[in-house]
Amino acid sequence: MSNSFFYDTIEKIQSKIDDIKATSMCFVSEDNFILYNFRDNLLNSVSAFNKLDTLIIKPVGGNIKIEQVRDVEEFLMYKPNYAKVKVVFFEDIDRLNIEAANAALKLIEEPPEYALVFGATTRWNYLLPTLKSRFIRYDLSIPSVLIENINSKYGEIAIYFNFFRYYDSRVLLFLNEEETDVSRIKEVVERIVNSSAKNVDELLSNFKLSLDFPENKLKFSLSYYKLWNILINSNDKEFFYLIKNISKIKNDVENLSFLRNISTLGAILLRDAMVFLNSSKWKYFWNNSLVYFFGLNEHIVDVDIEQIKDTVSYMNRISTMRVANFNFEMETFTHFFRIKRCFIKAIK
Known part of the structure; x- marks a missing residue:
């Protein structure tokens, strides 16, 4: 999917990068294909990001587990080496198990000042209310x-x-x-x-x-x-x-x-x-x-x-x-x- 379809959204994130640092955003769509393509376009297009300072978290065995959240915490302990902002991207964030979701609450609510936490889901209503309240929700649809x-x-x-x-x-x-x-x-x-x-x-x-x-x-x-x-x-x-x-x-x-x-x-x-x-x-x-x-x-x-x-x-x-x-x-x-x-x- 051409990034031109997501140009306005990505351009907005690019231009507001200093204002949105230390926040968490969740991208919501009915179609995983849209989410995956948006993720790729976003991470590859914003100049403040670098793949060496980006961590993508995916479900393992059907769930995102607490060990993966611990990896995120360790990743965010240090400032970025190659980019302006460190990025964590949770795919299918609705698949956080209860233990992992509770462990992730703090880092989603207050990422470090040099970091951004992104989530993506097709099932927003499956997220715990405590998680929903900590995210800025952004809906994506077919352009x-x-x-x-x-x-x-x-x-x-x-x-x-x-x-x-x-x-x-x-x-x-x-x-x-x-x-x-x-x-x-x-x-x-x-x-x-x-x-x-x-x-x-x-x-x-x-x-x-x-x-x-x-x-x-x-x-x-x-x-x-x-x-x-x-x-x-x-x-x-x-x-x-x-x-x-x-x-x-x-x-x-x-x-x-x-x-x-x-x-x-x-x-x-x-x-x-x-x-x-x-x-x-x-x-x-x-x-x-x-x-x-x-x-x-x-x-x-x-x-x-x-x-x-x-x-x-x-x-x-x-x-x-x-x-x-x-x-x-x-x-x-x-x-x-x-x-x-x-x-x-x-x-x-």
């Missing part, structure tokens, strides 16, 4: 100029990309790159949008793609929503047959990654279903294209709100799951069945 560029570049089909700001911003960056072939992307989108029950196999083949590449993530995501457009209009026999076919890709995908990704996409779908019931304003939708893909205006009329809330909680648990201790076929079936059950009143 509006990036969305404007994509809307201008792709025209009408840009509506299908809106939800990636909440799902995976790497796809937006890929779409914005000069070397990305617009005509090829339009062809990909139109092919998926125009799919039907007759060529479901092509949609399923997109589930087998490596998600390390943004274009594959694009195909995967749009194929998932298009599949729901087909599923929601199928009868029970057709529904179970399609889910059985989806389960057959078990040996062709990384099982945990697949389930986590469809859970995130499913939660977006259900979130927009609730928005649709409470507002007609497009600006509140995360995925405007669901109006076309899923047919919100046709199906979300009489749904079970409590069932939707419960299913969103379930999806969120799966999307953050770290241990691959599950039955793939059963979890896949559960995923699609639970979502369909949310709309059972609306399906004829």
